[in-house]
Every structure is written in structure tokens, then in C-alpha cells.
Amino acid sequence: MIRPLSRTALILDIIGAALLFLLLTPTSVVFYGPTTGGTVIQGTSVGAVVVAGILMFGGVAIGRLAPGLALGAAWAGALVQMLAGFGPLPIDLAILLVLYATAAWGTQRVLWLGFASTLVGGLIAAAYMVLVSGVAFGSGSGWDQLTGGVLLLIVSVLALGFAWVCGLLWRVVLRSRRTRSAQLQAESVAAEEQERVRIARDMHDIVAHSLAVVIAQADGARYVAATKPEMATEALGTIAQTARGALSDVRMLLTQLRHRQGDGPQPTLADLEALFAQVRQAGVEPLVTVDPMPPGEPPGAIQLAVYRILQEALTNAIRHGDGTVHVHLSWLPDRVDIEVRNTVVGDAPAAGGGHGLIGMRERAQLVGGSLQAERRGAQFVVSGSLPIAASADLGLGQ
Missing domain, CATH: 3.30.565.10 (Histidine kinase-like ATPase, C-terminal domain)
Structure with a gap:
């Protein structure tokens, strides 16, 4: 029932709903209030409009936070309005905004409840205007009233349905954005994984080769240390040179991994002779x-x-x-x-x-x-x- 919504967004929704309430409720009372009847009837009518406005624009205020509750509040406000004997009022704009919210941010169930509300609400509005408000068409005959009622039904459903369809389109846009965001995130994760695999592969190639040369030279130096010290010294020099080269390459790879820098200098065919020389030094x-x-x-x-x-x-x-x-x-x-x-x-x-x-x-x-x-x-x-x-x-x- 309650969606995650930032505090800023909720405050903006409440302020917007309050401003619409303060603007449209007095307009509804002044221009659509009853012109006949006693003071009690006048006061009751004004109170009914205010209560209906509070319910409807309360639904607007929580439209993104709880679309299902907002739809219930809009229905309650519409019932209060009809029980008070009012036809369409400016405050009914809130109903369109709530239907938009149900389609844009509601759950699957609330989405289809909003769609059902456009059909049922259109039917009720048309029947109310013809049967209760006394809206007459043409000569007032039965056929004219039926034709006018059907026209009112179509207009009501189209008006309510337009708001619901707009919300549905925004829902599609939001879903497309989420899908695109998820796709970009997945591509980023895949690219990072490929980069880690590449660096791991380079690390293995560098370390494995260097250690193989170092081990071969160390074994040879151990065997000849007693009889040919100069060869042992040469082997130790090769070990040091190989280790320094490997350390430099490993540092470059770790820098790429840590800072996401571009590829550093990579071996070419010109480096093959140095590779063959290392292999010869390893025996x-x-x-x-x-x-x-x-x-x-x-x-x-x-x-x-x-x-x-x-x-x-x-x-x-x-x-x-x-x-x-x-x-x-x-x-x-x-x-x-x-x-x-x-x-x-x-x-x-x-x-x-x-x-x-x-x-x-x-x-x-x-x-x-x-x-x-x-x-x-x-x-x-x-x-x-x-x-x-x-x-x-x-x-x-x-």
C-alpha cells in the first residue's frame, strides 16, 4: 500500500494538493453553490463541498505515496459530493489526478482498480447527472434523454480514461528507464569483470614466467656455487633482473586495477628477443x-x-x-x-x-x-x- 518516496517529493505533493484545494474549493462554492434554500441548507452544502475537497485533494497529496488509499479517498469525496446534490465541480480535477497516480505508480492490482474506476465512475456520473441533477436534452422525451445519457457516459469515460491512460504511459516510461538503468549496470559489471579477468590473466603470465626463470636460475646457482662462484653470481644477477621486471609489471597491473586507468605499455614483437634471452638464462x-x-x-x-x-x-x-x-x-x-x-x-x-x-x-x-x-x-x-x-x-x- 505504501511506496518508498523521498521526503522532498512527499512535501511537494502535499503543497501542490493544498494549493489546488485552496484555489478550487472556493471556486466550487461560489459558482456552483445552491442559490435557493435556507441558511442551514447553504451551510450544509458548503460543508459538503469542503469535506469532498479535503478527501479528494488528500488523495492527490498521497497519490505517489499510496495510490490505493488515494483512490479510496477520491471515491469517498465523490460520494460526499453526490450526496450533497452537486453535479460536476472544479474540485473534481482531483479525481483525474488520482486516476493518473493509480496508473503511473500503483501496483498491478491498483492499476486495474483505477481502470475499473474510470468505467464505473463514468457510468455513475452520467446516470447521476441525468437522473438526479435533472440534466435535460432536446424536448426532454425519453429518447432524447437516453441519447443524452449515452453521450454523457461517453464523455465521462473519455475524461476519466484520458487521465488513466496518461498515467499508464508514464508508467511505461518509468519502467523503460529502470530497464535501461539495469542494462547499463549489468554492462558495467560485465565490463569490470572482463577487466579483472584480463588483469588476472596478465598477472599469471608475468608472475608464472618470472618465477619459472627465478627457480631455474636459483637451482642452477645452488649446484654451481661451490665449484663456479662466478656462474652463481651471474645467476643471482639474472634473478634480480627478472624479479625487478616482474615487479614493475605487477605494479602497473595493480595500478590499473585500483584506479581504473587505461592499459599501460604492452609487450610487442620487439620484446620477444628479451623473452627468449630470459628463457636461455633459465637453461x-x-x-x-x-x-x-x-x-x-x-x-x-x-x-x-x-x-x-x-x-x-x-x-x-x-x-x-x-x-x-x-x-x-x-x-x-x-x-x-x-x-x-x-x-x-x-x-x-x-x-x-x-x-x-x-x-x-x-x-x-x-x-x-x-x-x-x-x-x-x-x-x-x-x-x-x-x-x-x-x-x-x-x-x-x-
């Missing part, structure tokens, strides 16, 4: 073949995807390989084909599991490509194909 020799070479400058999204896929594949080779990994890139006019294979030592990651393998597939899918990672005999093979033209057409190179 794995990448045998790289690029045939054919890139035809021009590939889109930025393709360069990033190639870098991240190779980074994760090489990280897996460091963890599970025998020290050698074969990398083959084929830059065709419409796509780039990637293949990374290494001999497996121990247990290789499952073809469908692990965040790294999932991240590689997501990288490929983001640019419209595909990727497979599976064990073939003694080798683990990562192969993928990324469309270049589709990525450029979608504007993914930014």
Missing part, C-alpha cells in the same frame, strides 16, 4: 624459426597475443621440458600460425587444465583465433592460429 634453449616474416606491422592485439602465448608456452617448457624448445611462427597475409613443442620430462600439464593453458586459449579467442595444447607422445605441443585481418577490422590493435 632452456629456444630454437626459433620465423617463416615467412611478418608482412608489415601486425595489429597490436595480435602482437600482444603472440607474446603472451609464447611466454606461457616457454614457461611450461622451462618447468617440464628437457632443455630445448622449438618455436615456429608463420606470418601469413591473413593469419599467424604458432607452434611451440618440447620434449616432456616428468608429468606435463593436462591438455584441458591449468590457468596457463586456459589463459593461452583465452588470448587466442580474444582476437578471433583458436589454440590447442596437448601431449603428443613424448612431446607437448602448443599450436594456434590468429587471424590478422579480423583483428584489424574489429579495432583490436589498440
Whole structure:
């Protein structure tokens, strides 16, 4: 029965209803009051108009707060008006405003109660004016009265129905606004979730690769520390350099996550040599073949995807390989084909599991490509194909 409504809105409704009451009630008494009868009848009539006005405009005051109660108050005021013998009065404007409120802000039940009120109220108003108020048409014959009564019924229903339909249209507008607001909120949540997934994927790629290099260098330094201290020192330098690079990248990602800033500098094909150097320092020799070479400058999204896929594949080779990994890139006019294979030592990651393998597939899918990672005999093979033209057409190179 009671809707949530701000205090400001309720105060404005009450003030508006009070002003209409103060304006229309005296007008109803002065211009529509009875001109015959004694003082008692005159006083009773004025009191009835005032009571009817209070009930009707009281309904207007709570129209947005409680449309159902407002409709009941409007009906009570109309009954008081008819019992006092009055026909249509200026204060009846309140009935139109209440019907508008039932259609605009009422519950489903109140909405249809308002619609029923337009039909029943129109019928009662027409019958009252013909039978009680004595409104005559033409010669006053039965046929003229019937025709006039039907005309009054149509006019009454149209007047009341117009207010109800206007409220219904505003209800549709409000519902459309709520739907649009919910849609925008859902899109915002989805965009934020995609951004979190992207940052998490970048974080995994950076941290996993860096830690794999650090672990490999630390193990090597431990083995050679006693016999070749200079190699241990070199390994420690590599560890420090790798950790600093990873820390810088992680700080950039955390800044994006905290402040919703745009993407920072992303790896490109020019950074692949540094990636291969890190892998060599970790004790794995990448045998790289690029045939054919890139035809021009590939889109930025393709360069990033190639870098991240190779980074994760090489990280897996460091963890599970025998020290050698074969990398083959084929830059065709419409796509780039990637293949990374290494001999497996121990247990290789499952073809469908692990965040790294999932991240590689997501990288490929983001640019419209595909990727497979599976064990073939003694080798683990990562192969993928990324469309270049589709990525450029979608504007993914930014």
C-alpha cells in the first residue's frame, strides 16, 4: 500500500494538493453553490463541498505515496459530493489526478482498480447527472434523454480514461528507464569483470614466467656455487633482473586495477628477443624459426597475443621440458600460425587444465583465433592460429 518516496517529493505533493484545494474549493462554492434554500441548507452544502475537497485533494497529496488509499479517498469525496446534490465541480480535477497516480505508480492490482474506476465512475456520473441533477436534452422525451445519457457516459469515460491512460504511459516510461538503468549496470559489471579477468590473466603470465626463470636460475646457482662462484653470481644477477621486471609489471597491473586507468605499455614483437634471452638464462634453449616474416606491422592485439602465448608456452617448457624448445611462427597475409613443442620430462600439464593453458586459449579467442595444447607422445605441443585481418577490422590493435 505504501511506496518508498523521498521526503522532498512527499512535501511537494502535499503543497501542490493544498494549493489546488485552496484555489478550487472556493471556486466550487461560489459558482456552483445552491442559490435557493435556507441558511442551514447553504451551510450544509458548503460543508459538503469542503469535506469532498479535503478527501479528494488528500488523495492527490498521497497519490505517489499510496495510490490505493488515494483512490479510496477520491471515491469517498465523490460520494460526499453526490450526496450533497452537486453535479460536476472544479474540485473534481482531483479525481483525474488520482486516476493518473493509480496508473503511473500503483501496483498491478491498483492499476486495474483505477481502470475499473474510470468505467464505473463514468457510468455513475452520467446516470447521476441525468437522473438526479435533472440534466435535460432536446424536448426532454425519453429518447432524447437516453441519447443524452449515452453521450454523457461517453464523455465521462473519455475524461476519466484520458487521465488513466496518461498515467499508464508514464508508467511505461518509468519502467523503460529502470530497464535501461539495469542494462547499463549489468554492462558495467560485465565490463569490470572482463577487466579483472584480463588483469588476472596478465598477472599469471608475468608472475608464472618470472618465477619459472627465478627457480631455474636459483637451482642452477645452488649446484654451481661451490665449484663456479662466478656462474652463481651471474645467476643471482639474472634473478634480480627478472624479479625487478616482474615487479614493475605487477605494479602497473595493480595500478590499473585500483584506479581504473587505461592499459599501460604492452609487450610487442620487439620484446620477444628479451623473452627468449630470459628463457636461455633459465637453461632452456629456444630454437626459433620465423617463416615467412611478418608482412608489415601486425595489429597490436595480435602482437600482444603472440607474446603472451609464447611466454606461457616457454614457461611450461622451462618447468617440464628437457632443455630445448622449438618455436615456429608463420606470418601469413591473413593469419599467424604458432607452434611451440618440447620434449616432456616428468608429468606435463593436462591438455584441458591449468590457468596457463586456459589463459593461452583465452588470448587466442580474444582476437578471433583458436589454440590447442596437448601431449603428443613424448612431446607437448602448443599450436594456434590468429587471424590478422579480423583483428584489424574489429579495432583490436589498440
